Amino acid sequence: MDQELDIPKSMKDTQTLEDLPGVGAATVDKLAAAGFGDLMAVAVATPGEIMDATGMTEAVAKKAIHAAREMLDMGFSSGIDIYEKRKNVLRITSGSKELDKLLNGGFETTGITETYGAYGSGKSQIGHALAVRAQLPPEKGGLGGIVVYIDTESTFRPERIIEIANGLKLDPDEVLRNIKVARAYNSDHQMLLAEKIEDLIKKDGLNVKLVIVDSLTSHFRAEYVGRGTLAGRQQKLNKHMHVLSKLADMYNLCVYVTNQVMAKPDMFFGDPTEAIGGHIVGHNSQTRIYLRKGKKGTRVAKLVDSPYLPDGECGFMITLNGVEDI
Incomplete structure (x- = not known):
C-alpha cells in the first residue's frame, strides 16, 4: 500500500x-x-x-x-472527487466495539484525533493500545505500519506495550521495534521532533501510519505562564499542529494527541472541565473526545466534535489486554 x-x-x-x-x-x-x-x-x-x-x-x-x-492542479475539486479521496481513509480499531462504533469504525487517518480529560481517564492507555493495534494488518483492524511516539511527560511504558501485544498474540519484541519513541524535553524540541517525522518516512523509508503525541500541551502550558505570553504560546501551538495535520493528510496516517484539562471554578452548572489550548487546538483537531472515569473502574468517552459524526458517548474498560468493552 x-x-x-x-x-x-x-x-x-x-x-x-x-x-x-x-x-x-x-x-x-x-x-x-x-x-x-x-x-x-x-x-x-x-x-x-x-x-x-x-x-x-x-x-x-x-x-x-x-x-x-x-x-499538481491544487485548485478547486468537485464534491465527488473529495468523496473518492475519502475512500482512502483508513481506521485503527481501539479494541472496544462501542468506542469504534462511536468513531465510525475507529481512529481514522488523514486527520488529528484528540482526547482530553483528567489524569487517569485513559488518554495514555488508549495511546498504548493504538500503538500496538496500528501494527495489525488491515483485515484485523490495523494499518500494518510503524508508530512514532513523541513522549512529553515520560508516560511511555514498554511493559504496557508487551502486555497488550501478548493479549493480541503478537511478538512483543517485534511490536516494540516498530515503535519509534522520542522524549521531548521542551516545546521547541517537541516541534522539532514532529518536523523530523517526514525524514523517517522519506529518507529512512519507514511506513509510518500512526503518530502519537502524549501530551500535546504539557510543555507549552509549563513554559508560557500568564496572559502576557498567551499569544506567543498559541502561535507556536498552531504551527506545531499544522505540521501534524499536514503529515496526516500527505501520508494518509493517523495522528493521536492527548491533552490536559483545567477546571473552570466560575461554572456552576454542567461539567467544569475544559481542554487546554483553546480554539487553536479545537480547530486543528478533526475529532475531539472527552474522557472521564465512570462507575466501577470503567471509562466514558464522549465525542464532542467531529466534521461528520453526531455527538455521542460510550463506556469502555482499561484491562490487561488494552481497551475493551464493558
Missing part, C-alpha cells in the same frame, strides 16, 4: 522536482537536500519554510511553490 493518498495518473507522471518549470537545477538540488523531495512537499510548504531550509530568497521560494501547485 502506498504511504501517500492516491492521486491522478497525470499528476504521478510529472511528480518530480526536475519538471518544475522555470526552476533551475541548483534550486532543485537545494530543495531536495532540505527534504523537499517531491512536488507535493514543495506545494504545501510556506515560503518561510523553504527560505529557512534552503537559504533561498523569498521570490525564488514563492516561484517554486507556485510552479508546484500549478503542476
